[in-house]
Amino acid sequence: QKEVEQDPGPLSVPEGAIVSLNCTYSNSAFQYFMWYRQYSRKGPELLMYTYSSGNKEDGRFTAQVDKSSKYISLFIRDSQPSDSATYLCAQSHPFGNEKLTFGTGTRLTIIP
Amino acid sequence: NAGVTQTPKFQVLKTGQSMTLQCAQDMNHNSMYWYRQDPGMGLRLIYYSASEGTTDKGEVPNGYNVSRLNKREFSLRLESAAPSQTSVYFCASSEADSEDLGNTEAFFGQGTRLTVV
Numbered sequence: 421q422k423e424v425e426q427d428p429g430p431l432s433v434p435e436g437a438i439v440s441l442n443c444t445y446s447n448s449a450f451q452y453f454m455w456y457r458q459y460s461r462k463g464p465e466l467l468m469y470t471y472s473s474g475n476k477e478d479g480r481f482t483a484q485v486d487k488s489s490k491y492i493s494l495f496i497r498d499s500q501p502s503d504s505a506t507y508l509c510a511q512s513h514p515f516g517n518e519k520l521t522f523g524t525g526t527r528l529t530i531i532p
Numbered sequence: 533n534a535g536v537t538q539t540p541k542f543q544v545l546k547t548g549q550s551m552t553l554q555c556a557q558d559m560n561h562n563s564m565y566w567y568r569q570d571p572g573m574g575l576r577l578i579y580y581s582a583s584e585g586t587t588d589k590g591e592v593p594n595g596y597n598v599s600r601l602n603k604r605e606f607s608l609r610l611e612s613a614a615p616s617q618t619s620v621y622f623c624a625s626s627e628a629d630s631e632d633l634g635n636t637e638a639f640f641g642q643g644t645r646l647t648v649v
Contacts (some may be wrong), residue, residue: 428572452636463536463622463640464575508574512636519565519590520626520638524574 423447426509426523434531439496443509443523446490450511453485455494458506458525467507468494499530534558538623538641545613545648553608553644555623563626564606565590565638566598568619575622581606613648620645 426443433439441455452471456464470476473487484493492509508525536557545551557564566578567590577590579598587598595617597609606625610617626638 426574454637461643463624463642464638465640466637469637519577519580520636521577522567522575524572 423521424509424511424523427526428524430527430529432529432531433499435499435501437499437530439494439499439503439528439530441494441496441507441509441526441528443492444490445492445511447511448487448490450513452512453483453492454510454512454520455481455483456508456510456522458508460505464508501530501532504529536623536625536639536641538621538644540644541642542645543647545610545646547614547648549613550609550611551613552610553621553623553646554605555607555641556605557623557625557639558604559625559627559639560603561625561627561639562603563628563636564600565624565626566596566606566608567622567624568592569622569643570619578608578621613646615648618646618648 424445454469455467457467458464468483470483470485473485476483480497482495506525506527509523510520513519539554562583564581567575569575576592578596580590581587581600584603599607621644623641624638626636628636
């Protein structure tokens with residue numbers, strides 16, 4: 421079983437819609453959960469991170485972690501064509517090890 | 533404001549040829565990484581270096597070698613390229629928050645698109 425599972429999509433939604441992207445993970449020791457955004461032919465860039473359980477909001481983006489179900493979500497409100505990208509969830513390993521484990525990524529297209 | 537720089541950006545190799553992918557970062561980070569990205573597989577860690585002079589295998593190290601030349605540079609070498617190594621390769625660097633070691637942001641280069649024919 422992969423440590424991080426993510427539906428690869430692709431996912432297409434109309435502009436202005438609410439987007440929900442999800443991951444599940446298997447290692448309950450993970451504490452930090454991140455979302456990276458990757459535009460076509462570019463390297464990934466950190467979008468948001470959360471620690472442990474709960475929600476974190478940044479503008480139109482909300483990251484949510486449910487440790488009881490090992491479920492991570494990213495919500496995008498009022499989606500824009502510029503949000504079209506691949507979104508990768510990631511976890512950093514515990515105990516000071518900086519290695520990141522990534523999901524497969526979900527390709528998202530926002531249709532104008 | 534270069535960040536992480538990878539060279540080359542594109543490369544075509546014949547099976548059996550060797551090459552070295554170069555990576556340099558100017559953020560004074562201790563940790564550096566090499567990932568490969570394949571459709572449906574996501575980013576998979578090839579090798580990792582926690583500091584100058586140390587390297588560790590990641591998830592898919594077979595067929596690769598690495599050198600952490602100094603704090604800035606981390607190279608990836610393919611000794612005898614195979615078609616299965618056709619991929620996009622990303623170098624990354626990071627520095628954990630000293631007071632919160634799990635809080636890590638990785639900075640990625642633009643990638644090297646490698647095709648082995």
